[in-house]
Amino acid sequence: MAKAALKASLFLGLMWALVAQVVLADEVKRYVVEGSRAAELDACVEPTERMRRMHFEFIKHQRTLTVHEGIRGSKYSLAGCVDCHISYNAEHEPQPINRPDQFCGACHAYAAVDLNCFDCHASVPNRPESSPEARAAHAAAGVGQPGHLAHAHPGGGER
Amino acid sequence: MKDENRTNLEPVDRERRTFIGAAAGVGASMVAPGVILHAVEAAPRATSVSSDVRWGLAIDTAKCAEGCSACIDACDRENGLDLQTKPKPLSESKWDQQKAVWIRKVKLQDNQTGRITNLPMMCQHCEDPPCVDVCPTGASFKRADGIVMVDRHLCIGCRYCMMACPYKARSFIHEALEGQLTSVPRGKGCVESCNLCVDRRDYGEESTACADACAAEGHNAIVFGDLKDPESPISQLLKALPTRQIREDLELNTGVRYAGV
Numbered sequence: 207m208a209k210a211a212l213k214a215s216l217f218l219g220l221m222w223a224l225v226a227q228v229v230l231a232d233e234v235k236r237y238v239v240e241g242s243r244a245a246e247l248d249a250c251v252e253p254t255e256r257m258r259r260m261h262f263e264f265i266k267h268q269r270t271l272t273v274h275e276g277i278r279g280s281k282y283s284l285a286g287c288v289d290c291h292i293s294y295n296a297e298h299e300p301q302p303i304n305r306p307d308q309f310c311g312a313c314h315a316y317a318a319v320d321l322n323c324f325d326c327h328a329s330v331p332n333r334p335e336s337s338p339e340a341r342a343a344h345a346a347a348g349v350g351q352p353g354h355l356a357h358a359h360p361g362g363g364e365r
Numbered sequence: 366m367k368d369e370n371r372t373n374l375e376p377v378d379r380e381r382r383t384f385i386g387a388a389a390g391v392g393a394s395m396v397a398p399g400v401i402l403h404a405v406e407a408a409p410r411a412t413s414v415s416s417d418v419r420w421g422l423a424i425d426t427a428k429c430a431e432g433c434s435a436c437i438d439a440c441d442r443e444n445g446l447d448l449q450t451k452p453k454p455l456s457e458s459k460w461d462q463q464k465a466v467w468i469r470k471v472k473l474q475d476n477q478t479g480r481i482t483n484l485p486m487m488c489q490h491c492e493d494p495p496c497v498d499v500c501p502t503g504a505s506f507k508r509a510d511g512i513v514m515v516d517r518h519l520c521i522g523c524r525y526c527m528m529a530c531p532y533k534a535r536s537f538i539h540e541a542l543e544g545q546l547t548s549v550p551r552g553k554g555c556v557e558s559c560n561l562c563v564d565r566r567d568y569g570e571e572s573t574a575c576a577d578a579c580a581a582e583g584h585n586a587i588v589f590g591d592l593k594d595p596e597s598p599i600s601q602l603l604k605a606l607p608t609r610q611i612r613e614d615l616e617l618n619t620g621v622r623y624a625g626v
Contacts, residue, residue: 271413273516276508278567279409285547302543326517326552328545 244290251281261287262321284323288331302329410567419511420561421490421592421620422576423602428586429483436485436587437468439578443562445546452540465536465551467559468575473626482626485575485587488513488534488559489611490620496526496535505556511592511620514560522554531612534558561589592620 264282271277291309304324441447451460473482504519535558562573576589590599608622
């Protein structure tokens with residue numbers, strides 16, 4: 207009897223774990239712009255596990271190279287995070303990525319990490335002449351030119 | 366990419382051509398094989414900046430028109446300075462003093478003769494910048510290509526550099542803000558100033574926003590270029606015109622030179 211109950215509970219637990227995985231996957235999928243480079247890949251610029259643990263290290267070193275050495279378009283880039291992981295509301299407006307319910311914000315809230323990248327950096331894509339990948343991604347997602355600032359600022363770009 | 370007219374020539378290295386095409390970007394047009402007319406969107410820089418170039422500006426004050434603010438407006442747009450908003454408790458006059466500006470229009474009058482000179486004043490991109498000397502964290506630094514700028518990741522907002530600068534070129538961001546441009550991060554507690562449109566430099570574009578705007582107005586008072594290249598338009602201009610550095614007594618060897626002052 208007890209054995210049967212254990213079996214049943216084990217089975218239920220397993221099912222739950224499976225369902226939770228699927229839900230989690232759905233949740234994560236929401237945070238990748240459809241049609242973006244990220245959506246086509248199994249992982250980000252590094253394997254997912256590595257990205258989860260190391261992403262801040264990657265962009266910390268990249269920022270020094272970019273600011274001091276002028277190296278742009280490297281594999282790691284904060285603007286790249288925003289490009290692929292931004293999500294849009296029903297009105298196709300990009301939602302600031304650091305908000306507690308968005309890609310960066312949700313995880314940082316969960317991990318109790320308080321960081322200030324987006325005190326200075328743009329939290330929505332607003333470069334008018336964005337990378338071809340980003341353009342294609344946004345076209346595919348049917349959101350057109352992201353950000354109202356794009357039109358007011360012909361100069362912009364991260365770039 | 367069609368090669369019909371090249372059949373009699375040596376075979377084309379397709380891989381290389383693809384690379385050239387990709388590097389030239391979307392807006393480039395090929396006028397002849399291998400000759401790119403104008404690369405609108407050049408490839409981003411992949412190697413470190415070098416001291417083989419030194420970026421600078423030459424400003425002919427005789428051509429700088431009174432009442433024109435094209436360079437300032439263009440700079441504001443390019444660098445998102447027009448996105449700043451006045452904090453409510455601040456008066457208009459105080460806000461005018463406090464908001465970040467990268468270019469100021471300065472009007473000089475010789476009281477004896479009455480002669481008036483207009484000029485745009487921005488970071489002078491000194492070879493020996495006092496702002497770099499005084500910075501306690503290394504945030505204020507000079508890039509190898511001569512651009513003096515602030516690494517906001519290191520800036521603690523002490524504002525020593527603002528006091529050290531003889532040109533009043535630097536601004537401090539007093540309030541938290543949002544809606545920054547991707548190309549120009551900006552945040553509360555950091556100092557900033559003209560960086561010669563550094564992201565344009567890194568994307569291989571020709572000019573700065575201010576120089577473009579001045580040319581578009583038909584004034585052509587601002588010329589941007591490489592001071593180390595004797596053939597560049599800016600070097601030719603500096604060779605032809607009598608120009609001066611502002612506060613040349615400080616021996617900072619500025620990268621911005623003025624004619625007619």
